[in-house]
Amino acid sequence: MKDYSFPIGQDIAFKFGCGRFRMEEHLLERCAEEVLRFGRKPLFVCNDTTYEIGYEKVAGSLRAEGVEPKVLKYNGFCCREVALGHARAGAIDGIDLVIGCGGGVVIDFSKCLADIAGVPLVTMPTSSATCCAFTPIAPCYTPEGRYISTSFFRREVAAALLDLTILAKQPARLLVAGACDAMAKKVEMEFWNTLPGAVDNPVAAGIASLVADYIYADLDQKLDAAVEDLRTGEPTQTLRDVVFSSIVGAGVVSGISGGARQTALAHWVYFFLRERYTAKAVKYTHGELVAIGLVLQLAYYGRIDDARAFAARLRGWGLAASMGDLGIPFGDGDVAAFMEYMCRTDEMKAAGESAVPRLREALKAIEQ
DSSP states (O other), rough: OOOOOOOOOOOOOOOOOOOEEEETTTTTTTTTHTTTTTTTEEEEOOOHHOOOOIIHHHHHHHTTOOOEEEEEEEOOEEEEHHHHHHTTTTOOOOOTTEEEEHHHHHHHHHHHHHHTTTOEEEEEEEEOOOSSOOEEEEEOOOOOOOOOEEESSSOOEEEEEEHHHTTTTHHHHHHHHHHHHHHHHHHHHHHTTTTTTOSSHHHHOOOOOOOHHHHHHHHHHHHHHHHHGGGGGGHHHHHHHHHHIIIIHHHHHHHHHTTSOOOHHHHHHHHHHHHHSSHHHHHOOOOOOOHHHHHHHHTTTTOOOHHHHHHHHHTTTTTOSTTTTTTTTHHHHHHHHHHHHHHSSHHHHHHHHHHHHHHHHHHHTTTO
């Protein structure tokens, strides 16, 4: 048995997105023409839900070309050690390609398997809850779901295949979560762009900021209508636009930024919750928790009215907008732990001591 190991270190090369991208109706039923560009011995990674959604469509297309996919169902968190365990148990033996079909957890876990195996990855997202289908990074956790660190992979995603027939039927909260995650990038990049010397590639930061500004405005304008369009189950143009901005637009910003300086307080709220309140936080998607962080980030800038208005929109969409909404009683000890955690981050260190009382005041916007 081969002793697989997770690659050491991170690839610092810029990756501006995936190699190929298609977004069409009924795409999984004719995915073979894309998938077989990269290999003929695929491992199809899914969970119980996405197996029912996508497996027969993908398998049918591949079987028509004489290819039988190997299957790995996985219902846990994106954990490097668990991925290594599956690899050592033979899950990736003989494969030359990984297909990740599902939401953020499944696709990120698929990235780990593809990286260990050293093979291309094709993503087939069943929701637009994050830009993970487009980007070569993945937050990694313990088997119980506690956040550890983020992995930057050596290969870009080979292809992202978005089936609009499936995405037009995703739960509204996942559509909103992905849009909020994408919108947060504009506000978080503003944090870094105001700090002298914090951006080491101003051209890249400028381009990423322009894209992030456009995405924020587009999603802010169209998200309510897109949520309504989900009721029809049809991929309207508005819904297509929101899905594209949430997955591709956000992924482009991440790629141009080199995976850094495009996250700040909003994402650290997510990491804090997944570390300190794991049992409660795992019930929510990445984007849902980042959305709470976006309220904080707006309040940090002194945009209290905007923060309150956005919190009201979140609740109108059925999402949480505060610690109280998550069922976390945020007492003095919790506040102290939050401030200590945030003040250890590169973001707050770069902002300096004067930012600490500003952050403490902003925290009031998401406590209750």
